[in-house]
Amino acid sequence: MSAPLIALGWKEILFLFGIIIAAVAWSGMLRLGLSRLFLVAATRAMLQLGAVGLVIGWVFRQSEWYIILALLSGMALVAGYTGANRCGVRMPGLWLLFTGTMGAVTALLMLYLTQLVLRLDTWDPRYLVPLGGMLLGNVMTAASLSVERLASSLSKATGEVETLLALGAAPGRALERLRREAIHASLIPTLNTMLVVGVVTIPGMMTGQMLGGSPPMQAALYQMLILFSIAFASLLTATVTVYRIGQQFFTPAAQLKRAQLSHLN
Amino acid sequence: MGGSREGRQFPQVLPAQRVRVRPEKPLEQVLTVPEVPLQSFPPPPEQVQPMDQKSAERALPVIHLRSVSRRMAPGAAPVLRELDLSIREGELVNVVGPSGSGKTTLLRLLNRLDETDGGTVEILGRPVTEWPARALRRQAAFVFQEPVLLERTVREELQLPFHLWNEPPGSPESLVAALGAAGLEAEFLECLCKTLSVGQRQRVALARALVTRPRLLLLDEPTSGLDEQTAFQLLNNLREINRTLHTTVVVANHRLAEVRHLGGRLVVLLEGRLAADGPVEAVFAHPPGARIAAFLSGSRPNGVSAAGPASVFRETP
Numbered sequence: 001m002s003a004p005l006i007a008l009g010w011k012e013i014l015f016l017f018g019i020i021i022a023a024v025a026w027s028g029m030l031r032l033g034l035s036r037l038f039l040v041a042a043t044r045a046m047l048q049l050g051a052v053g054l055v056i057g058w059v060f061r062q063s064e065w066y067i068i069l070a071l072l073s074g075m076a077l078v079a080g081y082t083g084a085n086r087c088g089v090r091m092p093g094l095w096l097l098f099t100g101t102m103g104a105v106t107a108l109l110m111l112y113l114t115q116l117v118l119r120l121d122t123w124d125p126r127y128l129v130p131l132g133g134m135l136l137g138n139v140m141t142a143a144s145l146s147v148e149r150l151a152s153s154l155s156k157a158t159g160e161v162e163t164l165l166a167l168g169a170a171p172g173r174a175l176e177r178l179r180r181e182a183i184h185a186s187l188i189p190t191l192n193t194m195l196v197v198g199v200v201t202i203p204g205m206m207t208g209q210m211l212g213g214s215p216p217m218q219a220a221l222y223q224m225l226i227l228f229s230i231a232f233a234s235l236l237t238a239t240v241t242v243y244r245i246g247q248q249f250f251t252p253a254a255q256l257k258r259a260q261l262s263h264l265n
Numbered sequence: 266m267g268g269s270r271e272g273r274q275f276p277q278v279l280p281a282q283r284v285r286v287r288p289e290k291p292l293e294q295v296l297t298v299p300e301v302p303l304q305s306f307p308p309p310p311e312q313v314q315p316m317d318q319k320s321a322e323r324a325l326p327v328i329h330l331r332s333v334s335r336r337m338a339p340g341a342a343p344v345l346r347e348l349d350l351s352i353r354e355g356e357l358v359n360v361v362g363p364s365g366s367g368k369t370t371l372l373r374l375l376n377r378l379d380e381t382d383g384g385t386v387e388i389l390g391r392p393v394t395e396w397p398a399r400a401l402r403r404q405a406a407f408v409f410q411e412p413v414l415l416e417r418t419v420r421e422e423l424q425l426p427f428h429l430w431n432e433p434p435g436s437p438e439s440l441v442a443a444l445g446a447a448g449l450e451a452e453f454l455e456c457l458c459k460t461l462s463v464g465q466r467q468r469v470a471l472a473r474a475l476v477t478r479p480r481l482l483l484l485d486e487p488t489s490g491l492d493e494q495t496a497f498q499l500l501n502n503l504r505e506i507n508r509t510l511h512t513t514v515v516v517a518n519h520r521l522a523e524v525r526h527l528g529g530r531l532v533v534l535l536e537g538r539l540a541a542d543g544p545v546e547a548v549f550a551h552p553p554g555a556r557i558a559a560f561l562s563g564s565r566p567n568g569v570s571a572a573g574p575a576s577v578f579r580e581t582p
Contacts, residue, residue: 159409159411159413160413160415162378162409163409163412163413163415164415164429165378165402166376166378166402166406166407166409167402167406167425167426167429167473167474168399168400168402168403168426168429168430168477169399169429170399173429251380253377253380253394253398254398254399255377255378255379255380255398256378259337259338
């Protein structure tokens with residue numbers, strides 16, 4: 001058996017802060033104007049990670065289902081809000097749609113993973129929290145990328161869409177090509193990661209597991225589990241958001257809301 | 266054909282000819298396509314008779330606007346102001362005005378690509394708000410200023426409307442007839458859309474609009490990208506379509522020489538208001554008011570003023 005992981009304490013972290021101080025000094029010498037940002041960023045990272053360590057540490061000692069569910073819901077809310085703010089589209093209730101879609105897709109995947117793959121019979125935060133977090137982070141990217149692409153290509157292709165509407169196409173049909181393109185675009189990062197994983201990068205979760213003492217093969221298998229789940233969840237999320245958001249660009253009388261697109265370019 | 270036209274009723278009292286129901290697409294359940302007069306396309310020679318003055322006057326209005334207003338954004342100055350306009354079946358109408366006068370806006374209201382901000386638009390005797398949008402757009406075909414062709418070949422492009430309606434493909438004869446009406450030979454069917462010139466693209470867009478035989482043809486500056494000769498040829502095709510198929514044609518145009526070439530009725534819009542309305546030559550001969558006279562002479566074919574027509578409107582009344 002491998003030795004237990006070397007414990008890091010606050011003393012060790014202070015040593016690491018020494019590296020940051022060196023970086024601050026160096027960037028000061030080069031007049032990069034980054035000294036302040038370096039300090040702020042390092043302090044924020046320390047405080048945020050410390051807080052998360054405390055919270056998750058506390059959650060890990062609980063096994064009540066509602067505590068885990070509350071933590072995951074909070075994460076979904078933040079992911080939905082962040083994703084809605086970063087997709088370049090302003091729409092009332094967009095964050096709710098994002099949160100709902102991401103939450104539902106993540107829940108579905110988690111159900112599949114815990115019941116059929118891992119066969120967990122308890123609410124074990126050790127599995128649920130990291131898996132949920134990774135899924136949410138990735139579906140957030142898929143959702144905002146797909147909506148961003150849909151809106152930007154729609155604002156460039158109003159002529160195409162209105163031509164189809166004028167020929168009697170339903171809004172869904174008029175948007176078909178752009179929708180497909182948007183879903184495609186949102187999946188590229190995930191698929192690229194899968195193509196080069198292990199060759200160019202060793203993913204964080206696999207690294208962490210190996211540091212924690214797992215056999216590398218087990219860590220690799222866990223990484224596959226999470227990658228395949230992310231790929232499926234991203235596709236599902238992109239599809240749902242693109243369909244739901246696509247409808248928002250049309251009135252019930254099949255008119256393109258051009259005014260809503262005008263602020264995009 | 267001509268004799269039966271007066272007796273023709275409008276869609277609200279016609280029986281539904283075809284009801285399309287696709288359970289997986291609820292939007293389409295509401296679509297009832299009003300009956301389209303069954304004339305072969307193009308009509309046999311004995312049916313081709315230009316609508317004479319009298320029957321044109323008796324024909325029912327296919328387009329009826331009552332006090333229509335439209336503004337681009339809440340609080341913005343209106344583009345159309347309380348516009349009243351009536352167009353009868355089979356008319357050939359030029360909508361003219363300087364840019365920004367509301368020509369495009371008007372056309373877009375007629376097949377409900379946009380919504381009015383006041384007043385009613387009736388098409389074929391029925392307010393546009395009561396039409397299923399898709400059925401309305403089938404009756405009132407729209408040809409955009411910059412044609413967008415979506416398919417690979419011209420043949421596929423002309424099949425697109427049938428495809429969008431989930432109908433069996435149009436017969437080769439009907440495609441060739443639509444192409445012919447738009448002024449293109451049958452050989453163009455196999456051409457790649459990418460390889461067409463601007464004028465040919467505009468004609469394919471026109472043929473695509475005609476292939477499902479709309480009652481109304483709306484064209485937004487169809488000649489804007491064309492050289493003079495091609496533009497006049499396209500207008501000749503429009504006049505033929507109007508004459509032989511009795512399609513009501515509404516053309517937005519700001520080139521006055523082309524308007525006089527096309528003939529028919531002239532509707533002048535100034536700042537969103539109906540400024541003049543009448544037969545083309547009558548309006549040119551007796552323009553009602555100084556501003557319209559200035560506009561109509563400002564870009565007269567043989568005496569284009571140096572400053573161009575836009576400068577005429579910088580004067581304040």
